[in-house]
Amino acid sequence: EDFFLSTERPKPAVSIQPDDQVFSGETVTLRCDIQGGGVSNWQYSWFKAGSSTAVSNEQQYSISPVTASDRGTYTCIGAVSGTSRNSHTSDAATLTVSDLPKPTLTVEPERPVFSGESVALKCEIKDYDGWTYQWYKHDKQSELTAVSQSDYHTVDGDTLTIRGDTVINGDQYLCRGERRDRPTSSEYSSSVTLTVEALPTAELTVEPKWSPVFIGESVTLKCEIKGYAGWTYQWYKHDKQSELTAVSQSEHHTVNGDTLTIRADTVINGEQYWCRGERHDRPTSSEYSSSVTLTVNERPKPAVSIQPDHQVFRGETVTLRCEIKGGGVSNWQYSWFKDGSSTPVSYKQQYSISSVTASDGGTYTCRGAVRGTSRYSHYSEAVTLTVSGKPKPTVRADPRSSVYTGDTVTLTCEVKSTGWEFLWYKDSQPLQPQSPVDKGTKTLSVTVSHAGTAEFRCAARRGAYTTQTSAPAVITVTARPKATVTIHPADPVFIGETVTLTCDIGSGHHWQYYWFKNSKPLSEAQQRNEYTISNVAASHRGVYTCKGRQSTQPRYSETSDAVTLTVSEKPKPELTSSHKGAALIGNPVVLYCELDQSAGWRFYWSKHTQSPENETKPETHSYTISSVSVSDGGQYWCRAGRGTPVYYTHYSDALWINVTGTTRSDSLTVSPSRAQHFSADSLSLSCEGQSDSTGWRVRRYTHSEKVSDCSSGLGSVTGSTCNISSLSTSHTGVYGCESESGESSNPVNITVTNGAVILDSPVHPVTEGDPLTLRCLYRDPKPSNLTAEFYKNGSLLQTQTTGEMTIRTVSKSDEGLYHCKHPEKGESPQSWISVRGASFSVFSLLSSLMAVSPYLLVTIVLGVKCYRAQARPDEENKQ
Numbered sequence: 001e002d003f004f005l006s007t008e009r010p011k012p013a014v015s016i017q018p019d020d021q022v023f024s025g026e027t028v029t030l031r032c033d034i035q036g037g038g039v040s041n042w043q044y045s046w047f048k049a050g051s052s053t054a055v056s057n058e059q060q061y062s063i064s065p066v067t068a069s070d071r072g073t074y075t076c077i078g079a080v081s082g083t084s085r086n087s088h089t090s091d092a093a094t095l096t097v098s099d100l101p102k103p104t105l106t107v108e109p110e111r112p113v114f115s116g117e118s119v120a121l122k123c124e125i126k127d128y129d130g131w132t133y134q135w136y137k138h139d140k141q142s143e144l145t146a147v148s149q150s151d152y153h154t155v156d157g158d159t160l161t162i163r164g165d166t167v168i169n170g171d172q173y174l175c176r177g178e179r180r181d182r183p184t185s186s187e188y189s190s191s192v193t194l195t196v197e198a199l200p201t202a203e204l205t206v207e208p209k210w211s212p213v214f215i216g217e218s219v220t221l222k223c224e225i226k227g228y229a230g231w232t233y234q235w236y237k238h239d240k241q242s243e244l245t246a247v248s249q250s251e252h253h254t255v256n257g258d259t260l261t262i263r264a265d266t267v268i269n270g271e272q273y274w275c276r277g278e279r280h281d282r283p284t285s286s287e288y289s290s291s292v293t294l295t296v297n298e299r300p301k302p303a304v305s306i307q308p309d310h311q312v313f314r315g316e317t318v319t320l321r322c323e324i325k326g327g328g329v330s331n332w333q334y335s336w337f338k339d340g341s342s343t344p345v346s347y348k349q350q351y352s353i354s355s356v357t358a359s360d361g362g363t364y365t366c367r368g369a370v371r372g373t374s375r376y377s378h379y380s381e382a383v384t385l386t387v388s389g390k391p392k393p394t395v396r397a398d399p400r401s402s403v404y405t406g407d408t409v410t411l412t413c414e415v416k417s418t419g420w421e422f423l424w425y426k427d428s429q430p431l432q433p434q435s436p437v438d439k440g441t442k443t444l445s446v447t448v449s450h451a452g453t454a455e456f457r458c459a460a461r462r463g464a465y466t467t468q469t470s471a472p473a474v475i476t477v478t479a480r481p482k483a484t485v486t487i488h489p490a491d492p493v494f495i496g497e498t499v500t501l502t503c504d505i506g507s508g509h510h511w512q513y514y515w516f517k518n519s520k521p522l523s524e525a526q527q528r529n530e531y532t533i534s535n536v537a538a539s540h541r542g543v544y545t546c547k548g549r550q551s552t553q554p555r556y557s558e559t560s561d562a563v564t565l566t567v568s569e570k571p572k573p574e575l576t577s578s579h580k581g582a583a584l585i586g587n588p589v590v591l592y593c594e595l596d597q598s599a600g601w602r603f604y605w606s607k608h609t610q611s612p613e614n615e616t617k618p619e620t621h622s623y624t625i626s627s628v629s630v631s632d633g634g635q636y637w638c639r640a641g642r643g644t645p646v647y648y649t650h651y652s653d654a655l656w657i658n659v660t661g662t663t664r665s666d667s668l669t670v671s672p673s674r675a676q677h678f679s680a681d682s683l684s685l686s687c688e689g690q691s692d693s694t695g696w697r698v699r700r701y702t703h704s705e706k707v708s709d710c711s712s713g714l715g716s717v718t719g720s721t722c723n724i725s726s727l728s729t730s731h732t733g734v735y736g737c738e739s740e741s742g743e744s745s746n747p748v749n750i751t752v753t754n755g756a757v758i759l760d761s762p763v764h765p766v767t768e769g770d771p772l773t774l775r776c777l778y779r780d781p782k783p784s785n786l787t788a789e790f791y792k793n794g795s796l797l798q799t800q801t802t803g804e805m806t807i808r809t810v811s812k813s814d815e816g817l818y819h820c821k822h823p824e825k826g827e828s829p830q831s832w833i834s835v836r837g838a839s840f841s842v843f844s845l846l847s848s849l850m851a852v853s854p855y856l857l858v859t860i861v862l863g864v865k866c867y868r869a870q871a872r873p874d875e876e877n878k879q
Contacts, residue, residue: 010037012044012076012090021096023183027064028095032076034087042078042087049073049092071097101125102187103133103175112197114283118164119194123175125186131177135160136188138172147173162194169196200225202233202275202289207259212295212328214375218264219294223275225286231277235260236288238272247273262294269296300327302366302380308419308462311386312356316465318385320351322366324377332368332377339363361387391416392468395458397475399553404480405451407554411444413458415467420460425469427455451479481507483546483560489600489642492566493536497647499565501531503546505557511548516559518542541567571595573603575638575652585630589657591623593638595649601640604648608635625657633657668698668737668748675831676751676758678779681727683750685710687720687737698722699738727752749832755779757828759820765834766810775804776820776828789821810835 017029032044045054046061049072055061063070073094078087108120123133135147135155149155152166160173171194177186207220223233235247235255249255252266260273271294277286306312307319322334335344336351339362345351353360363384368377393415403409413422421439424431424446431446448454455472484504493499503513515525522544525531533540543564548557578590593603605616605623616623625632636655641648671684687696697720698710708714710722714731717723724731729752736747748763760775776788786803789796793816798805807814815835821827 007037009088010034010039010078011088012078014074014076014090014093016093016095018182020094021098022066023098023100024067025065025100026182027062028066028070030061030063030074030076030093030095032059032061032078032090034078037087039078039080039085041081043081044076044078046074046076049075066095066097068097068099071095100183100185100187101128101177103177103189105173105175105189105192107192107194109282112195113167114197114199116164116199117167117282119162119167121160121162121173121175121192123158123160123177123189125177128177128179128181128183130179130181131158131186132179133158134176134178136174136176138191144174167194167196169194199283199285199287200228200277201287202277204273204275204289204292206292208373212269212297213267214299214327215267215296216264216299217267217375219262219267221260221262221273221275221292223258223260223277223289225277228277228279228281228283230279230281231258231286232279233258234276234278236274236276244274267294267296269294295328297327299376299378300324300329300368301378302368304364304366304380304383306383306385309417310384311388311417313388313390313417313465313467314357315390316356317463318353318356318360320353320364320366320383320385322349322351322368322380324368327377329368329370329375331371333371335367335369337365337367337379356385356387358387361385388416390468391460393458393460393470395456395470395473397456397473399475401474402476402478402554403448404478404554404556404558405449406480406558407448407477407556409446409448409456409475411446411456411458411473413442413444413460413470415442415460419462420467421462423459423461423466425457425459428457448475448477451477453477478554480554480556480558481505481548482558483513483548485544485546485560485563487563487565491564492568494568494570494647494649495537496570497536498532498534498643498645499536499540500533501525501544501546501563501565503529503531503548503560505548510550510552511557512550514547514549516545516547519545536567538567541565570650571640572650573638573640573652575636575655577655577657586627589625589628589632591625591636591638591655593621593623593640593652595621595640600642601649602642602646603638603640606637606651608654628657668735670735670748670750670763673763674758674760675749675763676753676761676829677727678758679727679729679752679754683715683724683727683731685722685724685735696720696737696739698735700733700735729754751829751831753829755828756825757820757822759818759828759831761818761831761833765836766814768810768812768835768837770810772807772810772814772833773804774806774818774820776822778822778825783822783824785824787823791819791821792816812837 012032012034015031015033017031018026022028030046032046034042042059044057044059046056046058047053048055055074061074061076073092075090075092077089079085103123103125106122106124108122109117113119121135123135125131135153136144137147139145147153147160152163154161154163160175172191173194174191175189178184203224203226205222205224207222208217213219221235223235225231235253236244237247239245247253247255247260252263254261254263260275272291273294274291275289278284302322302324305321305323307321308316312318320336322336324332332349334347334349336346336348337343338345351364351366361384363382365382366380369375393413396412396414398410398412399407411424413424420442422442422444423439424444426446431444446456454475454477456475457470457472459469460467482505486502486504487493488500488502489497501515503515505511511529512527513525513529515522515531522531543562545560545562547559549555574594576592576594578592579587591605593605595601595603601621602617603621603623606614623636623638634657636657637651637653639649639651669684669686669688671686677683685698687698697717698714700708700710700714710717715722715724720737731750731752733750734747735750750763756779758777760777762772766772774790776786776790787799787801788803789799790805791797805820812835815833817830817832819828819830
C-alpha cells in the first residue's frame with residue numbers, strides 16, 4: 001500500500017478478439033493489460049458478471065468454441081505476486097454471442113413436380129453479403145454428399161438446377177453459405193424433399209360401349225383427363241411400321257373437342273388408337289392414354305336346329321332353336337319368321353310346337369337383335385320342317401336266317417328321321433333289360449341260347465311319340481356242335497414217342513380247325529383236324545383244345561373240352577419171377593414184365609445169350625419156361641413197345657434165373673480173404689481150387705455192366721491166378737471164375753477204398769450154425785485205441801474195445817449190410833454178409849446183392865453174367 005502512496009494504483013484495460021460480437025462456434029480471446037505502477041509480476045483474475053469466482057487466472061482468457069452460454073460482461077483485476085497488493089478492477093466488457101445465420105432454401109416450380117420437369121433450388125442468407133453457396137443431398141446411406149456442377153446439375157450463384165430426368169421423388173437437398181468475412185460459414189439450410197408426381201394420364205373410351213364392333217358400324221373415341229381443366233387433345237394411331245402417327249380432321253376422321261369419330265368404312269379390326277392432353281398451365285401435357293384396339297367382327301349369323309328332327313310326324317312336339325355364336329354379344333333378343341313372312345311367329349330363342357300338324361310344315365328363319373340397341377344379326381339360313389304320317393320301322397337281322405346256339409345276332413331297326421329311341425321285342429315279349437346305349441342306337445346284338453325259331457320286332461320312340469311295330473325277322477337256331485379232342489396213343493405219352501391229337505366235329509361241313517395250347521393259339525397245328533407231334537418232349541405238356549370254323553354262317557363250333565397231354569420220362573418195366581430162389585431142373589418158371597403205364601404195349605424178351613435182333617416177341621407181359629433145363633439158366637431182360645414206328649421203353653433190370661447143379665460154389669479164392677481192401681494194397685484172385693482148373697479164368701463184372709478178364713488191365717496172370725499189385729477204387733466190382741465151356745463159380749463182391757478203415761468180413765457166404773468174427777482194420781499208422789462200433793443195416797449192434805465182434809452161431813436173420821466205425825479214424829464202407837443153409841445156390845447171393853443199399857458202388861449190378869461169352873447187347877442199340 002505504501003508503494004501506491006506516491007504512484008496512482010493502476011487500472012487494467014480489457015480487449016476482446018476478434019470482436020465483442022461473435023458467432024457460436026468461433027474462438028474468443030479476452031486480454032487483461034495493466035499499464036504503469038512499476039510492477040511487472042502481476043497475477044490476473046477474470047470474473048463474469050454475477051459470480052465472485054474467477055473463471056480464469058491467465059492474462060489471456062480464450063473460449064473455444066464459444067456458445068450462447070458464454071454471453072455476458074467480463075472484468076479482470078491484477079495482484080502483485082507474493083503480496084496482497086491489487087490493481088483496480090477493469091471496466092466491464094460485454095461479450096455478445098449470436099447464432100450462425102441459416103440459409104433459406106426454396107424450390108421452383110412449387111411442389112409437386114411432374115415427371116420430366118426440371119427443378120431449380122435457390123439458397124439465400126439475409127443481413128450478410130458476400131456469400132457463396134455449397135449444395136448437398138442425402139445419399140443412399142442417408143449421409144450428406146456434395147453436389148457440384150455436372151451433366152445433371154447446373155450451379156449458378158445461389159441457384160442449383162436439377163435436370164428433368166434426374167429429379168427423383170423423395171430426394172433430399174440442403175445448402176450452406178461460405179464467405180471470406182465473419183461469419184465465414186452459415187448453418188445448413190433445412191432439407192427440401194422433392195415430391196415427384198406422374199403426369200396425369202388420359203382416359204380413352206369407346207362409343208358405342210359394346211365391343212366388338214360389327215362391320216359397317218362407325219366408332220367414336222372419347223379422351224378425358226380428370227383433375228385438371230383447360231385441356232386440348234391430340235389423337236394418334238399405329239402406322240404400318242408400328243410407329244405412332246397423329247390423327248387429325250379428315251374425311252375418314254372427325255375431331256370434335258374431346259371426341260374422335262371414325263367413319264364406318266375406315267374402322268379396321270386390330271387398329272390401335274391413343275390420345276394425349278396438352279395445355280398452357282402446369283402440367284403442360286399428360287401421359288398417353290392406354291391404347292384402344294378396335295375389334296371388328298363379321299355380323300353374326302344364327303344357326304337353327306330342330307329337335308327331334310327336320311322330319312317329324314303328326315302329333316309329335318317340335319322345338320326350333322336359334323343359336324347365335326360369335327359377335328361377342330350375350331344379350332340377344334330373338335325373332336322367328338315362317339315362309340318368308342316379316343311378322344315374327346315367336347320371340348323366344350326356342351320355339352316349340354306341341355302336337356305338330358301338317359300346317360306347321362314349311363321353312364323357318366330367325367334373327368337376333370342386341371337388347372337396347374338397333375344392332376341386328378344376319379338372318380339364319382332357312383330350314384324346312386316336314387310333317388308326315390306315323391311311320392312303320394323295318395327290322396333286319398344279320399345273319400339273316402340260321403345260327404348256332406350261343407351265336408350273336410345283330411338286329412337293325414330302320415325308320416325315317418333321326419333322334420329315335422328303339423324298343424325291341426323277341427317272340428312278342430320286350431327284350432329286357434335294355435341299357436340307354438341300346439335304346440339310343442338302331443342296332444342291337446342278341447345272343448341266342450336255345451335251339452328253335454325266334455321272331456324279332458322293333459318300334460321307335462321320340463319323347464312321348466311311338467311308331468308302329470315292325471314286321472318280324474325270323475331266325476332259326478340250331479344247337480352248336482361241339483368239338484372233341486382225342487389223343488393217340490392214350491395219355492400219358494413218353495418222351496420220344498409220336499403222338500397224334502385229333503379234333504372231331506360231328507355235324508356241319510367244310511370245317512377249318514383251330515388248335516389252342518394252354519388257351520393260346522397253336523399256329524403250327526391250324527387248319528388241320530389232326531395234330532401230330534413226332535419225338536414228343538416235355539415242352540409239349542399242356543392243356544389242348546380245338547374248335548372249328550365254317551366258311552358260311554353259322555360259322556363256329558363250340559370249343560372242345562380241354563384234354564391234358566402228360567409227357568412222362570421213358571418208362572422202365574419191372575421184371576419179376578414166379579419162382580423164389582434157385583429153380584430145380586424140370587420145374588416151370590414164369591417171368592412177368594410189369595409196366596403201370598397206359599395201354600397198347602407189346603412186350604419183348606431177351607437173354608444174355610441172345611443178340612438184340614433175336615429178341616423173343618410173345619407180345620404179352622409174361623414169358624413162360626414150362627420145364628427149366630440147365631441151358632435156361634442165366635440173365636433175362638424185358639422191354640415194351642407200341643406205335644408205328646415202334647417206341648421202346650427202357651430195358652428192365654436184369655433178372656437171374658439160377659438152376660441148381662450148374663455152378664460150382666466158392667471156387668474163387670481171394671487173398672487176403674476178405675471183402676474190403678485198402679487202396680495201394682495187393683490182391684490175389686485164383687481159380688486154382690477147381691477140381692479141374694484148366695481153362696478157368698478170373699472175370700470181373702463192374703457197375704457199368706462191362707465184363708473184363710485179368711489180362712485186360714486188371715493185373716498180371718499166372719495160370720488161373722490174377723495178381724493185382726496195387727489196388728485202386730476202380731478195382732471195385734464183382735469177381736468170379738468162368739470156364740471155357742461157360743461154367744461159372746459163385747461171384748464175390750470186392751470193395752476197394754481210399755479211406756483209413758475197412759471191415760474184415762468174409763468174402764463168401766457164411767454157413768448157418770458157424771461162428772463169424774468181424775474186425776475193424778486200419779491203414780498205417782494204426783491207432784493205439786482199438787475201440788470200434790459195429791453196425792448192421794445202419795443200426796448200432798455192439799461197441800468192442802478189442803476192435804472185433806463175434807457172432808457165435810450164425811442164422812439166416814444175421815444177413816445184412818455191415819460196417820464198423822472208429823472214433824478217430826472214421827468208418828469203413830459197407831459189405832453184405834450172406835448166410836446159406838446146407839443147400840445153397842447162386843441165386844440167394846444174387847438176391848442178397850440186389851438188396852444192398854445205394855452206399856455200395858457195385859450194388860446196381862444185380863447178378864453176375866455167368867453164362868454168356870459176350871457182353872449184354874447195348875441198351876441203346878436194342879431201341
